[in-house]
Amino acid sequence: MKTVCRMCHGGCGAIVESVEGIPTAIHGDPDNPTSEGYFCIKGKAALDLLRSPDRLTSPLVRTGPRGSGTFQQVSWDTALERVVGELSANMKLYGPESTVLGQGTDRNYQEWVFRLANAIGTPNVVGPAHVCFYPRVMASVLTYGGFTFCDYDGDPHVILLWGSNKPNTHSDGVIGIKLLRAVERGSRVITIDPRRTQTAARSSLHLAVRPGTDGALALGMIKIVIDEGWYDREFVAAHTTGFDELADHVRAYDIDTVARITGLAPDDVLEATRAYALAPRACVEAGTGVSQNENCFDTYRSIAILSALCGNLDAPGGDLIWDPMPIEGRRAFPRTDLLTDDQARKRIGGDKHKVLSMSGWVAPGDLHEAVLSESPYRVSSLVLFGSNVLASYENTEAVLKALAKLDLIVVCDLFMTPTARFADVVLPASSWLERDQIVEFNSYLAARRKVATVEGCRSDEEIILDLAARLGVGRHFFPSVEAALDAKLAGIGLTWEQFKEIGYIRNEKRYFKYRADGFRTRSKRVNLVNNALRAMGYQALPGFKIPPPPSPDLPYIMTSAHSRQFYNSEYHQLPITSRGQSAPRLTVHPRTAEREGLKDGDEAELFARPGARGVRMAVKVSDDVEPHVVMADACWWYPEESSIDASLTSSVNLVTNNDRTDEHMGSATMRGVPVGIRRAGAPLGRAKRAGHE
Ligand code: SF4
Known part of the structure; x- marks a missing residue:
């Protein structure tokens, strides 16, 4: 039976094979236009959700x-x-x-x-929401009245991958395979990420930005684009407000200042900006990496402004604002x-x-x-x-x-x-395998069909x-879930029974909608200067706060990322996804390892206050991070531990706090945290469990 995977947000087409009504295998659907057969390790582990002896089956x-x-x-x-x-x-x-x-x-x-x-x-x-999708959504909506998605099928010449490891992590209805296909057809990728991810390593240019300083980089790129005249003059004149104020505002972000704040080489900043701004078709894929610090909303706003200045909004191969289904x-x-x-x-x-x-x-x-x-x-x-x-x-x-x-x-x-x-x-x-749902994304609607039942759930x-x-x-609801699905689909004249037979409806792609209708903002233009924010007591132009520098006690800057096989804090109890990794990793540069007397596989504690309880992690020595940066696996916990304290001993959120939050969104600084590291005492790692290798 065809359905749609929901092991993560991606929405890959899935085919579930069953014998006598019991699912026995799951794989990608090669005919699904969005995912083209792609299916990751999480998707392959999906049937474990049905079989796991650890499932809760009773209230x-x-x-x-x-x-x-x-x-x-x-x-x-x-x-x-x-x-x-x-x-x-x-x-x-x-x-x-x-x-x-x-x-x-x-x-x-x-x-x-x-x-x-x-x-x-x-x-x-x-x-x-504050550290995930919504800073991006709200920055886009307040800047140009909608949310954009990269038009990979429109063959961008340049893809700016900013705080996003798209081939590994997939946002709503956007599968990394689309990016990879665009690359096969000739798109050039520029990656902005503190880590040298696999994607960064294969990019034509990798800017290993210091965690938490992306906002300064975005403002610096805007300045270069304006100073060099690399912006789309026609678009700016006809469809934006506040250009002069913006040009004045970004004067402080000259390339040397930006290089000093971000730790990047000035030539790399210039080259990335040139390549992006002068590409006939270019898009920005900005991910959660930018969401988790005190500058996140204004960083996304600067990125949105950069896209607008370069004329990439709603353009083929650019940043597309889809009409809602x-x-x-x-x-x-x-x-x-x-x-x-x-x-x-x-x-x-x-x-x-x-x-x-x-x-x-x-x-x-x-x-x-x-x-x-x-x-x-x-x-x-x-x-x-x-x-x-x-x-x-x-x-x-x-x-x-x-x-x-x-x-x-x-x-x-x-x-x-x-x-x-x-x-x-x-x-x-x-689980998602046990329910009927309408999958509603920017570019398509699809039917997620129930393929199994777990008694009691x-x-x-x-x-x-x-x-x-x-x-x-109850009067504000429906007699059943199916009645609710029917009501949702009424706008396209289908019932759930009919829709699930169709399975997939593609949204219509329309470029340059603003030429006829303007943008969905009060001014009908892109707000380079935002008076609505000004009226709320915020800066009308995107600002940037310089993060605290490392200190002798806390000499490193922590960033974090999710392991590919997990989805935030999920799937730590599934055999397929938890195979091969018994503890979260703390990736440190070889020079850092030498300085701290650590080697691969050692147990280390990460701390944000000297003397305070640390997060226990397994050291991975790699030059994928700079010597001043350490990279922690996020959202880790041990399902087999019977106390809350023991199960959270490796959770990176033991060292995050609410001291530095984004003033618009309340986003906590979870990446860009000054930390120290020390060798840990007692052994680390999960107990061996039945079903786990
Ligand atoms: S990327 Fe993986 S987990 Fe996400 S929807 Fe696709 S197969 Fe499922």
Whole structure:
């Protein structure tokens, strides 16, 4: 049966082979126009989700102290009644805003979570949006009224791969194979990344930028483009506002200053800018690498401005703004109209991280501060859909303290995680293989079809429907998930039954839409200077804060990245994905290793405060990083450990905090953290488990 993989955001076409209704094999679908048969190790491990003996298959109610892992199995009815009883009581006492919903990387149910929040009247939905996709989304929307995707099929001459390892990590509906195909057809890749990834090593130019300084580089590139006259004069005159103010603003970012801040050679900065700006067709693939520091929003804004100046917006082989598909999808389904203005104004952090708040999200740091201080009001309940916040959010210590103070924690997940272990009620969720969904991306709609059932589990959509009914807001929902899918598809005149037979509908690509309609901004132009931000109290032009320099105690700058076989904090318990790596790696340069007396395979501790608890990692010596940079595997945890403390001993978020956050988005500095390293004491690594090699 054909379906669409959701082991990550990518959306590769998948074919599941079954014998007597039981899936036996999974592989890529060669006929899928998006992925062309590509299928990565995570996709190949998907059937382990169905077979894993560690899957949660019964609702659990905590019977021992929080975090002890002592639970009692109960029926769905008992678990949901308990959740609804406590939520209702808490909301009656403290108001609907005292309930916070949360989600992780989303399995195509984000709009369901927001709809439930809006229906019950809470403005508070927390997630990793602040360090993931949303800084890019909001910077693009506020600059030119939409979000762009590289038009790889349009044969860009130059692809600027900025903080993104696209062939390894795949964003919504964008598969690295498209980039590789473009390269085969002659595209030149320039990579901006502190690490020499495999992609960087094969690029025509690699700028190993100092972590956290991409914003200075982007502003410097804008200055070069303006000074050299390499911008698209016609486009700038007809379709932008604020060019003179921008030109004045970037004067401070001369090439020598930029080189000093970023650690790059001036000639490399100049060459990268020349190649990008003068290419007849060029696009920028900016990834999460840029999202995780205090400059992230303005860095994306500068990158968006660079693209606009060079005339690459909506151009063939450039940065394409897709028309939305005509279904009731991510924009309409959340029903923001259900939330009153008074309630919306109560969003936690809304007065602080105003741009994130515009997108509907709450930053974890703001939530934890609110929980601990009970200001602006008491937060009583947290309901998490697929989110292991103890491993994935910055500042583990604050997360733990905040969780401990809540009256009710509910976690819906596939496996027991440190966060689920801390919950009062755990609801066993189904995997993507066990549910019907509409996959809605920029360039296509596709049907994810249910191929299996794991007894005892329910999809997040089913759980939300049930909770909505029991909480008395069922009138804002649907009688069934299929009825909701039918309603979503009404705009294209199909039912779910019909759509799943079709399987895939390609969106229509239209270039240069702004020539007829203008951009979807108030001025109809690209906002090089942003007066909306100015009115909100921010700088109208993108700024840059220089990160703190290394010190004798903290002589290195930490960046981090996810291992290819995992997806954020997921799949650490699956045999295929966890094979061959028993501990997270800390990649250090040979000179650093020598200085610290470390060698390959040694156990090291990474710390951000001398004397404080460190993160335990296995040393990998490599000149893939510069001597002043160390690279840590992110979101690591040990599923087999029975205590939260032991399972998180290698989580890099033990050394991240909320001290330096982006003022627009609340994005924590998770890359660009000054750190020290030291040799670790006791042995490191996961216990050998059945099913693991
Ligand atoms: S890239 Fe993502 S969507 Fe594609 S096979 Fe791998 S995990 Fe699945």
